[in-house]
């Protein structure tokens with residue numbers, strides 16, 4: 001079945017409100033008067049969300065967040081809730097990015113609670129999974145991804161194909177310039193789809209998008225996006241330039 005590509009930019013801790021406003025307007029201007037059938041999304045830092053929502057006004061580009069609290073509201077200093085993100089104009093939330101797992105000790109259980117909170121709020125969730133290099137070298141990549149994904153899926157039920165997106169991001173490929181080969185990506189995406197199928201059934205699993213993330217650039221996007229089970233990209237570095245992000249979207253449109 002044909003799934004709609006999702007091309008998602010993760011700006012990480014880059015682009016405050018002023019820069020985010022200029023960059024989102026530049027991205028939108030590259031597609032002015034041109035429509036696209038993929039979905040395209042930027043996830044800026046929290047403080048820049050409203051700038052990006054405004055910058056994208058009148059375009060088909062969407063806005064997401066890079067993280068969220070697993071709590072609703074109250075005494076959780078420094079946290080941001082799903083309701084706040086909805087109020088700010090977000091449609092998507094990334095959870096479980098490897099940088100959150102590594103630097104902020106987010107474990108599979110916390111990521112799973114966050115994923116459930118996002119889905120319950122009506123927002124769409126991008127659940128990141130992926131192995132570190134030593135796991136891949138030791139032949140444990142599938143086991144790691146299986147544990148990460150199944151812990152999150154255990155919190156989720158029903159036909160959530162509109163609300164759940166998985167991002168496979170081999171940690172050794174994030175921000176390193178190293179990319180998984182198209183075959184490596186396809187092999188893991190196929191495995192992820194089999195896990196989705198075990199949990200949700202084949203019909204729902206076939207509708208869920210699985211993004212590849214890890215040094216995706218205009219130069220390698222076509223071969224990755226052409227893989228059967230690669231339904232888009234989660235793009236860090238290359239989303240910080242309007243031209244390269246836009247070129248990746250154009251490649252998705254051409255496939």
Ligand code: PEP
Pocket residue numbers: 010012169173174175176177213214215216234235236237238
């Ligand atoms: C990411 O931040 O999710 C990512 C894939 O980064 P990069 O494209 O820079 O490797």
